Amino acid sequence: MESFTESLNRLKEVHENEVRGLQNKLLELDSERCRDAQRVEELCTKNHQLREQQKALKENVRVLENRLRAGLCDRCMVTQELARKKQQEFENSLLQSLQHVFILTNELNRLQGENEKLKEEVKRLQGPRLKPQCREGASDPPSPLLLPSPGARKAIKEKTLEGQEEAQDDHPEKSTGHRTSPVAKISPSANLPETRAPDVSPQRISNQLHGTIAVVRPGSQACSPDQGPPNGTP
Template identity: 35%
Template sequence: MHRELQAKITKLKKERCLDAQKLGEFHSKNQQLREQQKILQEKIRELEDRVRSGPCDRCSVTEKQIKKTNSELEDTNQKNLSVISELEAERKTLKDENRKLSLELERLRRSSSPQNVSSETEEGMIPDSPHRPLSLPVASKMKRRKEQNHVRYAETPLSFSYPEPKRGEPSVPFSCNGKSVLVAETCEMDVTCIADEFRRPADPERVSSDDDKSNRNRSFACVEVVRKKDERRKLKGHYCKECEIYYAGLPEEERQKKMASCSRHRYRYIPPSTPENFWEVGFPSTQTCVDRGYIKEDDQPDVRIRRRRPYLAMFSPKAKSQKHKH
């Protein structure tokens, strides 16, 4: 019994020692936790004081940057709005100007429609003429240029009574012996002298001129303008001497038909005073080419296909020498 009690006592002593060790550990841990709590409380106080004092430096910098960017955006928006308003105002003014110009263009077209023939005289001015065309809008000029398709000529008789020239006016020398002068409907020409050999009498039905202007006495070659299109179409054109000589051997009907179908620059637009051999300058006639040997006709044409014929240069001396040898 005594041994059992001693064993129990030793056992209880060991347990008591262990409990004392555990209490010491718990006490040390409690002390550490209290110290940590104190540190945390101090940090909390510092943070509260910082919050109460105001924002931090970084936050203030970011706020300043945000305010600056917002102000810049507002300024750019204001500038854009001002530029947009200016562009809209300019667009409105341009629209008004465009409307005014279109109305003026229509008015000019309407006003120029009854005066197409009179405006043709200004548009087709000869460069050497003393009269100069007026400066008109480009659109009306383009319209009249499209309408001005043909230039016809007419012959009008001139009176032989020459009044004395007025003081201060230069006297115009006039040495023409003819009774008719070539007249174009586009511009006023200088004094033109027409030889008798090139003069062709005009049909009275196809010559159109104003009675008031023809009755006046003038000391210079007068240009009469044919106003109406139907009368201009009835005007008789002048054939050049080259065409008359070229079609002289044909019958009358065929000759008239050929000369009517002749090129316009020879038939309608060339005055009757075309000099002889005028068209041979740079472009000799067919008969001249034949006489000079430029055009050679084969008396015995080759039966072979034309593309297989040997090429002979017309103007080379070698071809002529080879032909003389044969």
């Protein structure tokens, strides 16, 4: 009996162990089935998403094909929009510049008109003053003599030397004909008319020098070589 009881107990233990092993396997299979079910659900979800994406891509491809058939793409449309904006900005800037130019032109014309009026006013105010100044200038003493040009000084020196030589050689003789003044022959800047030379005395030379220098005196007339000084002094 004891051996039978022990065998029975052993059998029960083996049975329980086998049952536990089968239960564990069943649990594992259940968990795997759950995981498989989750994977299937995930795959179904991904498949659905991929199908939706495929539909969207097909729609985009169709739209792009239609745009390509129309001749414009997104980049071309963006570029065209930017070009239109730039053109609009340029036109606005050009219009503003033209407005500024028009305003400045009107201002310039106005200022020129005012300038002309001021010039006329100045001329009108200076007109009555010029006559008294001319009268005062006529009564003023003559201005100081201006120095002749280098050519005139050279001509005067040559004239003086020639006059002294002729005065030493032919002092008592007097010429009766008419001849051109040596100063006019030598110096074109003197611009003296042809004059008589009755004698070549020192007094005569001094008179001629006085007449030559008087040519460059402002506001006075050139003295003729054959005329003496107003006061009878060289």
